[in-house]
Amino acid sequence: MTSAAPTTASRYPQGMEALTPIITGALILQVAGTALHTYVPLYMALAEHAPVMIGLVGASYSAGFLVGCFTIPALIRRVGHIRAFAVFAAVQAALAVSLALTPVDFWGVSRFVMGVAAAGHIVCIESWIGGQVEPARRGRVFGLYQTMNRLVLILSQVAVGYLALRMESMFMLVSVAFSLALIPVALTKARSPDTPPLVSVNLGALWRDAPTAVGGCLYVGLVSGALTYVAPAYGIMIGLGRADAILLAAASQFGALVMQWPMGLFADRVDTRNIMLTAVGLACAASAAMLWAVHDAGPYLQWLMIALFMLVGAGSMPIYSVSVIHAYRHIGRDQAVSLSAGLLFLWAAGASAGPLLASALMQFMGPNGLLTYILGLSVLMLVFLGYRIAKKTSPGRVPTDAPPEVGPRH
Numbered sequence: 001m002t003s004a005a006p007t008t009a010s011r012y013p014q015g016m017e018a019l020t021p022i023i024t025g026a027l028i029l030q031v032a033g034t035a036l037h038t039y040v041p042l043y044m045a046l047a048e049h050a051p052v053m054i055g056l057v058g059a060s061y062s063a064g065f066l067v068g069c070f071t072i073p074a075l076i077r078r079v080g081h082i083r084a085f086a087v088f089a090a091v092q093a094a095l096a097v098s099l100a101l102t103p104v105d106f107w108g109v110s111r112f113v114m115g116v117a118a119a120g121h122i123v124c125i126e127s128w129i130g131g132q133v134e135p136a137r138r139g140r141v142f143g144l145y146q147t148m149n150r151l152v153l154i155l156s157q158v159a160v161g162y163l164a165l166r167m168e169s170m171f172m173l174v175s176v177a178f179s180l181a182l183i184p185v186a187l188t189k190a191r192s193p194d195t196p197p198l199v200s201v202n203l204g205a206l207w208r209d210a211p212t213a214v215g216g217c218l219y220v221g222l223v224s225g226a227l228t229y230v231a232p233a234y235g236i237m238i239g240l241g242r243a244d245a246i247l248l249a250a251a252s253q254f255g256a257l258v259m260q261w262p263m264g265l266f267a268d269r270v271d272t273r274n275i276m277l278t279a280v281g282l283a284c285a286a287s288a289a290m291l292w293a294v295h296d297a298g299p300y301l302q303w304l305m306i307a308l309f310m311l312v313g314a315g316s317m318p319i320y321s322v323s324v325i326h327a328y329r330h331i332g333r334d335q336a337v338s339l340s341a342g343l344l345f346l347w348a349a350g351a352s353a354g355p356l357l358a359s360a361l362m363q364f365m366g367p368n369g370l371l372t373y374i375l376g377l378s379v380l381m382l383v384f385l386g387y388r389i390a391k392k393t394s395p396g397r398v399p400t401d402a403p404p405e406v407g408p409r410h
Contacts, residue, residue, distance in 0.1 A: 018132055018190040019128070019129060019132060019133070019141065019190075020184075021184040021185050021187065021188035021190065022081075022085075022124075022125055022128045022129070022184075022185055022188070023125075023129075023145055023148070024184040025085065025089075025125075025181045025182065025183075025184050025185040026121075026125045026145070026149065026181075027148060027149065027152050028177055028180055028181035028184075029089070029121055029177075029178070029181045030149055030152045030153055030156065031152060031156045031177050032092070032096070032174050032177035032178045032181065033118060034152075034153050034156035035156060035170065035173070035174050035177070036096065036114075036174050038156075039170045039171075039174075040057060040058075040099070040107070040111070041057075041058065043170075044057065044104060047104070049104060053104065056108055057104075057107050057108050057111050058111075059352075060107075060108035060109070060111045060112040060115065061111040061112065061114060061115040061118075062115060062348065062351070062352040063112060063115065063352075064111065064112035064113060064114065064115025064116040064117075064118075064119070065115040065116070065118055065119045065344075065348045066115075066119075066345060066348050066349060066352065067112075067115070067116055067119075068115060068116035068117065068118070068119025068120055068123075069119050069123070069341045069342070069344050069345035069348060070341070070345065071116070072084075072116070072119055072120035072123055072341065073123060073338050073341045075087075075120070076120070076123060076124060076127070081124050081127070081128050082185055082186065082188070084120060084124055085120075085121065085124045085125075085182060085185045086182045086185065086186055087120075088117040088118075088120040088121045088124070089121070089178050089179065089181050089182035090178075090179075090182070091113065091114075091117045092114050092117050092118070092121075092178040093175045093176075093178035093179045094175070095110045095113055095114050095117075096114075096171050096172075096174040096175040096178060097171060097172065097175045098110050099171050100171040100172065119341075119344060119348070122340070122344055123340045123341045123344060125145075126324065126340040126343075126344070127339070127340040127341075129141060129142060129145060130142075130324070130328055130339070130340065132190075135328070135329070136268060137268065138267075138268065138325055138328060140261075140264050140265050140268055141264075142264050142267075142321045142324060142325060143260050143261045143262075143263060143264015143265060143267070143318075143321055144261060144264065146260045146264070146318070146320075146321045147257060147260040147261045147264075150253060150256060150257045150260060151257055153253070154250065154253050154254065154257065158250075202338070202342070203342055203345070203346070206327070206331075206339070206342045206343075209327075209330050209331050210326060210327040210330040210331060211388065212272070212273055212276070212323070212326055212385065212388050213323040213324070213326045213327035213330075213343060214346055215323075215381065215384050215385070215388075216276055216319050216320065216322065216323030216326070216381075217320060217323050217324075217343045217344075217346040217347045217350070218346050218347070218349070218350045219280070219316070219319070219350070219377060219378075219381045220316060220317055220319055220320040220323070220347055220350065221346065221347040221348060221349060221350020221351040221352075221353075221354060222350040222351075222353065222354040222357070222377055223283070223312075223316040223317070223350075223354065223374055223377060223378075224252075224316065224317050224350075224351060224354070225350060225351035225352065225353070225354025225355050225358075226354040226355055226357070226358035226370060226373060226374065227249060227252040227309070227312065227313060227316075227317075227374075228249055228252075228253075228351075228355075229354075229355040230354075230355050230358045230359055230362070230370055231245075231248040231249040231252065231309065231370070232245045232248060232249055233245075233359075233362075234248065234362070234367050234370045235247075235248045235305070237362075237366070237367035238294055238301075238305075238367050239301075240301075240302055240305070241302075244302045244306070247306055248305060248306060248309045249309075251306045251307070251309040251310040251313065252309045252310065252312055252313030252316075252317070253313060253317075254310055254313070255309070255310035255311060255312070255313035255314035255315075255317075256313040256314060256316075256317035256318050258310075258314060259279070259314040259315075259318045260318045260321065263275060263279065263318045263319065263321065263322055264318075264321055264322075264325075267321070267322050267325045267326075268325075271389075272322050272323075272325055272326040272329070273326070273385055273388055273389050273392070274389070275319070275322050276319050276322055276323070276326075276381075276385055277382065277385045277386070277389065279314075279315045279316070279318065279319050279322075280315060280316070280319070280378050280381045280382055280385065281315070281378075281382060282311060282314065282315030283311070283312045283314075283315030283316040283374070283378045284315075284375060284378035284379060284382060285311075286308045286309075286311035286312045286315065287308075287312055287371050287374040287375040287378060288375055289308055290305060290308045290309075290312075290371050291368060291371050291372070291375070293305060293308060294367075294368065294371070312374060315378075316374075316378070320343075320347060323343065324340075324343055327339055327343060357373060358370050358373045358374075361373045
Protein backbone atom coordinates (compact mmCIF):
# COMPACT_ATOMS: atom_id res chain seq x y z
CA MET A 1 0.00 0.00 0.00
CA THR A 2 1.27 3.44 -0.85
CA SER A 3 0.81 6.20 1.61
CA ALA A 4 -1.31 9.18 0.62
CA ALA A 5 0.53 12.27 -0.45
CA PRO A 6 0.42 15.11 2.06
CA THR A 7 -2.24 17.64 1.37
CA THR A 8 -1.70 21.34 1.10
CA ALA A 9 -3.51 21.80 4.41
CA SER A 10 -1.03 19.50 6.16
CA ARG A 11 1.97 21.39 4.81
CA TYR A 12 0.67 24.90 5.31
CA PRO A 13 -1.41 26.28 8.19
CA GLN A 14 -4.92 27.20 7.12
CA GLY A 15 -6.34 30.66 7.71
CA MET A 16 -4.62 33.68 9.13
CA GLU A 17 -4.50 32.42 12.74
CA ALA A 18 -0.96 31.06 12.28
CA LEU A 19 0.21 34.43 10.95
CA THR A 20 -1.73 36.78 13.23
CA PRO A 21 0.90 36.86 16.03
CA ILE A 22 3.83 37.67 13.76
CA ILE A 23 1.87 40.27 11.77
CA THR A 24 0.61 41.90 14.98
CA GLY A 25 4.16 42.06 16.30
CA ALA A 26 5.36 43.46 12.98
CA LEU A 27 2.81 46.28 13.02
CA ILE A 28 3.77 47.26 16.59
CA LEU A 29 7.41 47.26 15.48
CA GLN A 30 6.48 49.57 12.61
CA VAL A 31 4.97 52.04 15.07
CA ALA A 32 8.12 51.98 17.23
CA GLY A 33 10.53 52.16 14.30
CA THR A 34 8.67 54.98 12.57
CA ALA A 35 8.52 56.95 15.80
CA LEU A 36 12.28 56.70 16.22
CA HIS A 37 13.05 57.46 12.56
CA THR A 38 10.93 60.60 12.85
CA TYR A 39 12.00 61.75 16.29
CA VAL A 40 15.79 61.25 16.20
CA PRO A 41 16.56 63.71 13.35
CA LEU A 42 13.90 66.10 14.66
CA TYR A 43 15.42 66.05 18.16
CA MET A 44 18.91 66.59 16.79
CA ALA A 45 17.82 69.43 14.52
CA LEU A 46 15.99 71.24 17.34
CA ALA A 47 19.11 70.83 19.50
CA GLU A 48 21.08 72.50 16.69
CA HIS A 49 23.45 69.64 16.05
CA ALA A 50 25.46 69.81 12.84
CA PRO A 51 23.76 68.38 9.75
CA VAL A 52 26.73 66.08 9.22
CA MET A 53 26.12 64.55 12.65
CA ILE A 54 22.44 63.98 11.82
CA GLY A 55 23.48 62.33 8.57
CA LEU A 56 26.04 60.10 10.28
CA VAL A 57 23.49 58.86 12.81
CA GLY A 58 21.08 58.04 9.98
CA ALA A 59 23.82 56.36 7.95
CA SER A 60 24.81 54.27 10.98
CA TYR A 61 21.34 52.72 11.07
CA SER A 62 21.47 51.92 7.34
CA ALA A 63 24.94 50.38 7.71
CA GLY A 64 23.72 48.22 10.58
CA PHE A 65 20.75 47.08 8.52
CA LEU A 66 23.02 45.97 5.69
CA VAL A 67 25.31 44.09 8.08
CA GLY A 68 22.30 42.44 9.71
CA CYS A 69 21.07 41.03 6.41
CA PHE A 70 24.24 38.93 6.22
CA THR A 71 24.84 38.06 9.87
CA ILE A 72 21.33 37.48 11.25
CA PRO A 73 20.17 34.43 9.21
CA ALA A 74 22.63 32.13 10.99
CA LEU A 75 21.24 33.24 14.37
CA ILE A 76 17.66 32.59 13.25
CA ARG A 77 18.67 29.11 12.09
CA ARG A 78 20.30 28.36 15.45
CA VAL A 79 17.59 29.58 17.84
CA GLY A 80 14.44 29.69 15.68
CA HIS A 81 12.16 32.52 14.59
CA ILE A 82 10.34 33.09 17.88
CA ARG A 83 13.41 33.32 20.11
CA ALA A 84 15.25 35.44 17.55
CA PHE A 85 12.30 37.84 17.26
CA ALA A 86 12.23 38.22 21.06
CA VAL A 87 15.98 38.90 21.20
CA PHE A 88 15.75 41.60 18.52
CA ALA A 89 12.82 43.28 20.28
CA ALA A 90 14.67 43.29 23.61
CA VAL A 91 17.79 44.75 22.00
CA GLN A 92 15.86 47.55 20.33
CA ALA A 93 13.90 48.34 23.51
CA ALA A 94 17.12 48.65 25.52
CA LEU A 95 18.86 50.77 22.89
CA ALA A 96 15.87 53.11 22.56
CA VAL A 97 16.28 53.91 26.27
CA SER A 98 20.03 54.30 25.81
CA LEU A 99 19.40 57.21 23.43
CA ALA A 100 17.86 59.13 26.33
CA LEU A 101 20.79 58.31 28.64
CA THR A 102 23.84 58.84 26.41
CA PRO A 103 25.33 61.89 24.65
CA VAL A 104 24.43 62.37 20.99
CA ASP A 105 28.05 61.63 20.06
CA PHE A 106 27.40 57.95 20.89
CA TRP A 107 24.04 57.65 19.14
CA GLY A 108 25.63 56.34 15.98
CA VAL A 109 26.71 53.18 17.82
CA SER A 110 23.23 52.58 19.22
CA ARG A 111 21.57 53.20 15.86
CA PHE A 112 24.02 50.84 14.12
CA VAL A 113 23.08 47.97 16.46
CA MET A 114 19.39 48.88 16.11
CA GLY A 115 19.80 48.60 12.34
CA VAL A 116 21.20 45.09 12.73
CA ALA A 117 18.26 44.12 14.96
CA ALA A 118 15.75 45.72 12.58
CA ALA A 119 17.12 43.64 9.71
CA GLY A 120 16.70 40.56 11.89
CA HIS A 121 13.10 41.45 12.61
CA ILE A 122 12.21 41.85 8.95
CA VAL A 123 13.99 38.63 7.98
CA CYS A 124 12.01 36.83 10.71
CA ILE A 125 8.72 38.37 9.59
CA GLU A 126 9.04 37.88 5.84
CA SER A 127 10.54 34.39 6.02
CA TRP A 128 7.81 33.38 8.51
CA ILE A 129 5.09 34.57 6.16
CA GLY A 130 6.79 33.11 3.08
CA GLY A 131 7.36 29.77 4.79
CA GLN A 132 3.86 29.38 6.26
CA VAL A 133 1.57 30.46 3.42
CA GLU A 134 0.64 28.07 0.62
CA PRO A 135 2.00 29.31 -2.74
CA ALA A 136 -1.45 29.92 -4.26
CA ARG A 137 -2.21 32.57 -1.60
CA ARG A 138 1.28 33.97 -0.99
CA GLY A 139 0.83 37.08 -3.12
CA ARG A 140 -2.42 38.09 -1.43
CA VAL A 141 -1.03 37.54 2.06
CA PHE A 142 2.16 39.48 1.31
CA GLY A 143 0.06 42.23 -0.26
CA LEU A 144 -2.22 42.43 2.79
CA TYR A 145 0.76 42.52 5.15
CA GLN A 146 2.51 45.25 3.15
CA THR A 147 -0.72 47.26 2.93
CA MET A 148 -1.25 47.19 6.69
CA ASN A 149 2.43 47.90 7.28
CA ARG A 150 2.44 50.93 5.01
CA LEU A 151 -0.80 52.26 6.49
CA VAL A 152 0.67 52.03 10.01
CA LEU A 153 3.84 53.75 8.75
CA ILE A 154 1.93 56.71 7.31
CA LEU A 155 -0.32 57.13 10.36
CA SER A 156 2.60 56.77 12.79
CA GLN A 157 4.69 59.29 10.90
CA VAL A 158 1.94 61.88 10.95
CA ALA A 159 1.04 61.24 14.60
CA VAL A 160 4.60 61.22 15.88
CA GLY A 161 5.51 64.28 13.86
CA TYR A 162 2.76 66.10 15.72
CA LEU A 163 3.33 64.65 19.19
CA ALA A 164 7.12 64.63 19.21
CA LEU A 165 7.26 68.37 19.79
CA ARG A 166 5.12 67.92 22.91
CA MET A 167 6.64 64.82 24.47
CA GLU A 168 9.97 64.64 26.24
CA SER A 169 9.54 60.93 26.97
CA MET A 170 9.39 59.72 23.35
CA PHE A 171 12.39 57.40 23.76
CA MET A 172 10.68 55.70 26.70
CA LEU A 173 7.44 55.28 24.75
CA VAL A 174 9.35 53.77 21.83
CA SER A 175 11.06 51.34 24.20
CA VAL A 176 7.65 50.29 25.54
CA ALA A 177 6.40 49.69 21.98
CA PHE A 178 9.41 47.50 21.13
CA SER A 179 8.74 45.46 24.28
CA LEU A 180 5.04 45.08 23.50
CA ALA A 181 5.85 43.78 20.01
CA LEU A 182 7.32 40.55 21.39
CA ILE A 183 4.23 39.62 23.44
CA PRO A 184 1.99 38.24 20.63
CA VAL A 185 4.93 36.36 19.10
CA ALA A 186 6.07 34.88 22.41
CA LEU A 187 2.53 33.71 23.23
CA THR A 188 1.77 32.10 19.88
CA LYS A 189 1.01 28.39 19.72
CA ALA A 190 1.82 28.31 16.01
CA ARG A 191 5.00 26.54 14.96
CA SER A 192 7.57 28.80 13.35
CA PRO A 193 8.87 27.78 9.92
CA ASP A 194 11.59 25.17 9.64
CA THR A 195 15.02 26.36 8.55
CA PRO A 196 17.56 24.37 6.54
CA PRO A 197 20.75 23.08 8.19
CA LEU A 198 22.80 25.81 6.51
CA VAL A 199 21.55 29.37 6.15
CA SER A 200 23.63 31.88 4.20
CA VAL A 201 23.10 34.87 1.94
CA ASN A 202 24.38 34.13 -1.56
CA LEU A 203 23.68 37.04 -3.88
CA GLY A 204 25.33 35.22 -6.78
CA ALA A 205 22.95 32.29 -6.46
CA LEU A 206 20.03 34.68 -6.08
CA TRP A 207 20.99 36.41 -9.32
CA ARG A 208 21.36 33.06 -11.07
CA ASP A 209 18.00 31.70 -9.94
CA ALA A 210 15.83 34.87 -9.85
CA PRO A 211 17.48 37.82 -11.61
CA THR A 212 14.16 39.63 -12.03
CA ALA A 213 13.68 39.66 -8.25
CA VAL A 214 17.20 41.05 -7.80
CA GLY A 215 16.50 43.86 -10.27
CA GLY A 216 13.10 44.58 -8.74
CA CYS A 217 14.36 44.88 -5.15
CA LEU A 218 17.27 47.12 -6.17
CA TYR A 219 14.92 49.32 -8.20
CA VAL A 220 12.46 49.72 -5.34
CA GLY A 221 15.25 50.63 -2.92
CA LEU A 222 16.86 53.14 -5.27
CA VAL A 223 13.56 54.89 -6.03
CA SER A 224 11.91 54.72 -2.60
CA GLY A 225 15.02 56.01 -0.84
CA ALA A 226 15.05 59.08 -3.07
CA LEU A 227 11.30 59.64 -2.75
CA THR A 228 11.41 59.38 1.03
CA TYR A 229 14.41 61.55 1.79
CA VAL A 230 14.86 63.86 -1.20
CA ALA A 231 11.32 64.65 -2.36
CA PRO A 232 10.60 67.28 0.36
CA ALA A 233 13.80 69.16 -0.55
CA TYR A 234 12.80 68.95 -4.21
CA GLY A 235 9.43 70.52 -3.42
CA ILE A 236 11.09 73.47 -1.68
CA MET A 237 13.48 73.92 -4.62
CA ILE A 238 10.65 74.22 -7.16
CA GLY A 239 8.84 76.81 -5.06
CA LEU A 240 6.26 74.81 -3.11
CA GLY A 241 5.41 75.72 0.46
CA ARG A 242 6.73 73.63 3.34
CA ALA A 243 3.46 71.73 3.83
CA ASP A 244 3.09 70.94 0.12
CA ALA A 245 6.73 69.84 -0.11
CA ILE A 246 6.23 67.36 2.73
CA LEU A 247 3.09 66.11 1.00
CA LEU A 248 5.12 64.98 -2.01
CA ALA A 249 6.79 62.20 -0.02
CA ALA A 250 3.49 61.34 1.71
CA ALA A 251 1.75 61.18 -1.69
CA SER A 252 4.20 58.58 -2.97
CA GLN A 253 3.59 56.45 0.13
CA PHE A 254 -0.17 56.77 -0.30
CA GLY A 255 0.05 55.71 -3.95
CA ALA A 256 2.02 52.64 -2.89
CA LEU A 257 -0.57 51.90 -0.22
CA VAL A 258 -3.43 51.96 -2.74
CA MET A 259 -1.68 49.63 -5.20
CA GLN A 260 -0.15 47.18 -2.71
CA TRP A 261 -3.12 44.83 -2.35
CA PRO A 262 -4.10 44.71 -6.06
CA MET A 263 -0.51 43.87 -7.04
CA GLY A 264 -0.38 41.09 -4.47
CA LEU A 265 -3.67 39.71 -5.75
CA PHE A 266 -2.52 39.74 -9.38
CA ALA A 267 0.83 38.18 -8.40
CA ASP A 268 -1.06 34.98 -7.53
CA ARG A 269 -2.62 34.83 -11.01
CA VAL A 270 -0.41 36.61 -13.55
CA ASP A 271 3.23 36.35 -14.58
CA THR A 272 5.06 38.52 -12.06
CA ARG A 273 7.30 39.98 -14.78
CA ASN A 274 4.29 41.40 -16.60
CA ILE A 275 2.99 42.99 -13.39
CA MET A 276 6.36 44.62 -12.77
CA LEU A 277 6.60 45.81 -16.38
CA THR A 278 3.20 47.50 -16.19
CA ALA A 279 3.92 49.09 -12.81
CA VAL A 280 7.33 50.45 -13.80
CA GLY A 281 5.82 51.78 -17.03
CA LEU A 282 3.38 53.78 -14.88
CA ALA A 283 6.25 55.22 -12.81
CA CYS A 284 8.17 56.02 -15.98
CA ALA A 285 5.22 57.88 -17.55
CA ALA A 286 4.48 59.79 -14.34
CA SER A 287 8.09 60.94 -13.88
CA ALA A 288 8.23 62.07 -17.51
CA ALA A 289 4.99 64.00 -16.99
CA MET A 290 6.51 65.73 -13.96
CA LEU A 291 9.36 67.06 -16.08
CA TRP A 292 6.72 68.76 -18.24
CA ALA A 293 4.56 69.87 -15.31
CA VAL A 294 7.39 71.77 -13.61
CA HIS A 295 7.56 74.17 -16.53
CA ASP A 296 3.97 74.33 -17.83
CA ALA A 297 1.55 73.49 -15.00
CA GLY A 298 1.21 77.08 -13.84
CA PRO A 299 -1.08 77.67 -10.83
CA TYR A 300 -1.99 73.98 -10.63
CA LEU A 301 1.61 72.90 -10.07
CA GLN A 302 1.26 71.76 -6.46
CA TRP A 303 -1.79 69.57 -7.04
CA LEU A 304 -0.46 68.10 -10.26
CA MET A 305 2.90 67.28 -8.68
CA ILE A 306 1.22 65.62 -5.69
CA ALA A 307 -0.90 63.50 -8.05
CA LEU A 308 2.11 62.53 -10.15
CA PHE A 309 4.22 61.66 -7.12
CA MET A 310 1.35 59.42 -6.04
CA LEU A 311 1.52 57.63 -9.40
CA VAL A 312 5.29 57.24 -9.15
CA GLY A 313 4.89 55.68 -5.70
CA ALA A 314 2.09 53.42 -6.95
CA GLY A 315 4.23 52.15 -9.82
CA SER A 316 7.51 51.68 -7.99
CA MET A 317 7.28 50.81 -4.28
CA PRO A 318 4.71 47.94 -4.32
CA ILE A 319 6.78 45.82 -6.71
CA TYR A 320 9.04 44.81 -3.82
CA SER A 321 6.42 42.28 -2.69
CA VAL A 322 5.97 41.13 -6.32
CA SER A 323 9.73 40.58 -6.50
CA VAL A 324 9.55 38.49 -3.31
CA ILE A 325 6.77 36.34 -4.79
CA HIS A 326 8.79 35.92 -8.00
CA ALA A 327 11.83 34.78 -6.02
CA TYR A 328 9.83 32.26 -3.97
CA ARG A 329 8.47 30.69 -7.16
CA HIS A 330 11.99 30.08 -8.40
CA ILE A 331 13.86 29.21 -5.22
CA GLY A 332 11.28 27.73 -2.85
CA ARG A 333 10.17 28.22 0.73
CA ASP A 334 12.84 25.87 2.15
CA GLN A 335 15.29 28.75 1.66
CA ALA A 336 12.95 31.35 3.15
CA VAL A 337 15.39 32.84 5.66
CA SER A 338 18.36 33.28 3.33
CA LEU A 339 16.05 34.40 0.52
CA SER A 340 14.41 37.10 2.63
CA ALA A 341 17.79 38.29 3.91
CA GLY A 342 19.21 38.55 0.40
CA LEU A 343 16.25 40.47 -0.99
CA LEU A 344 16.24 42.81 2.01
CA PHE A 345 19.96 43.46 1.54
CA LEU A 346 19.37 44.44 -2.08
CA TRP A 347 16.51 46.76 -1.12
CA ALA A 348 18.51 48.30 1.74
CA ALA A 349 21.56 48.83 -0.47
CA GLY A 350 19.38 50.66 -2.97
CA ALA A 351 17.63 52.68 -0.26
CA SER A 352 21.00 53.74 1.14
CA ALA A 353 22.45 54.74 -2.23
CA GLY A 354 19.27 56.29 -3.69
CA PRO A 355 19.25 59.56 -1.72
CA LEU A 356 22.97 60.10 -2.35
CA LEU A 357 22.69 59.48 -6.10
CA ALA A 358 19.54 61.58 -6.50
CA SER A 359 20.91 64.50 -4.48
CA ALA A 360 24.21 64.38 -6.40
CA LEU A 361 22.30 64.61 -9.68
CA MET A 362 20.27 67.51 -8.27
CA GLN A 363 23.50 69.25 -7.33
CA PHE A 364 24.59 68.98 -10.95
CA MET A 365 21.28 69.55 -12.78
CA GLY A 366 19.16 71.46 -10.30
CA PRO A 367 15.82 70.19 -8.91
CA ASN A 368 14.98 68.33 -12.12
CA GLY A 369 17.83 65.97 -11.27
CA LEU A 370 15.44 64.03 -9.02
CA LEU A 371 12.94 63.50 -11.83
CA THR A 372 15.70 62.62 -14.29
CA TYR A 373 17.04 60.10 -11.77
CA ILE A 374 13.66 58.38 -11.36
CA LEU A 375 12.95 58.46 -15.09
CA GLY A 376 16.37 57.04 -15.96
CA LEU A 377 16.06 54.21 -13.42
CA SER A 378 12.56 53.38 -14.65
CA VAL A 379 13.69 53.25 -18.29
CA LEU A 380 16.59 50.94 -17.38
CA MET A 381 14.21 48.72 -15.41
CA LEU A 382 11.77 48.56 -18.33
CA VAL A 383 14.58 47.47 -20.66
CA PHE A 384 15.71 44.83 -18.16
CA LEU A 385 12.19 43.47 -17.68
CA GLY A 386 11.60 43.43 -21.42
CA TYR A 387 14.77 41.40 -21.86
CA ARG A 388 13.78 38.92 -19.14
CA ILE A 389 10.30 38.46 -20.64
CA ALA A 390 11.74 37.99 -24.13
CA LYS A 391 14.26 35.45 -22.82
CA LYS A 392 11.53 33.53 -21.02
CA THR A 393 9.35 33.26 -24.13
CA SER A 394 12.15 32.55 -26.62
CA PRO A 395 11.56 29.42 -28.79
CA GLY A 396 12.79 26.15 -27.37
CA ARG A 397 13.20 27.46 -23.85
CA VAL A 398 11.28 25.98 -20.94
CA PRO A 399 9.57 28.74 -18.95
CA THR A 400 10.99 29.23 -15.46
CA ASP A 401 8.22 31.36 -14.00
CA ALA A 402 5.84 28.52 -13.29
CA PRO A 403 2.28 29.27 -12.19
CA PRO A 404 1.65 29.27 -8.46
CA GLU A 405 1.73 25.88 -6.80
CA VAL A 406 -1.79 24.87 -5.90
CA GLY A 407 -1.19 21.51 -4.29
CA PRO A 408 1.37 18.80 -3.67
CA ARG A 409 3.41 17.59 -6.60
CA HIS A 410 3.40 13.82 -7.21
